[in-house]
Amino acid sequence: MTDRLYLRRSRPRSPAPRALAALLVCAALPGCAKHDAAPAPAAPALPAVRYEAHLFAGEIAPPGATLRNPHAGDPAVARNGAQLFTAMNCDGCHGGDGSGWVGPNLGDGRWRYGGTDGEVFSSIYYGRPKGMPAFGGTLGAEGVWTLVTYLRSLPPPPDLPTESWQ
DSSP states (O other): HHHHHHHHHHHHHOSSHHHHHHHHHHHHHHGGSSOOOOOOOOOOOOBBBTTTOOOOOOOOOOOOOOOTTTTOOHHHHHHHHHHHHHHHTHHHHHHHGGGOOHHHHHHHHOTTTTSSSSHHHHHHHHHHHHTTTHHHHHHHHHHHHHHHHHHHSSSSOOOOOOOOOO
């Protein structure tokens, strides 16, 4: 009996059944995909923002666009932006009402990377070095414009500790 078990184990098995099974699985996998799923919509291309602080080679500015806030001055959007500011934990870095803490004050009108609506949009959407994450993937353009509208509604502080960044 020991000899029979030894012989059964030592006989080489044909790789054909396993190879055939692997081929069948590979052939069946493409058929498992959903055929009725619509392709994901492409993200809208945002035009590049040209900053006044940039240096232009030969003093010739490259083409750029001006992003316009579709909700500028809308108090209802600003209120929604205040809720979004808290929900996204922006106050964790920028303090309550954007008054500054680890991140800079957002109501004092001084912006390191430009203070137009389009420049503030770009800072939030794409992020900035040394701490500002990019929220464009999470919030999309509409959410970022809502935050920009809120930030524009913030009153400036009564006392600014310095004159400006420049």
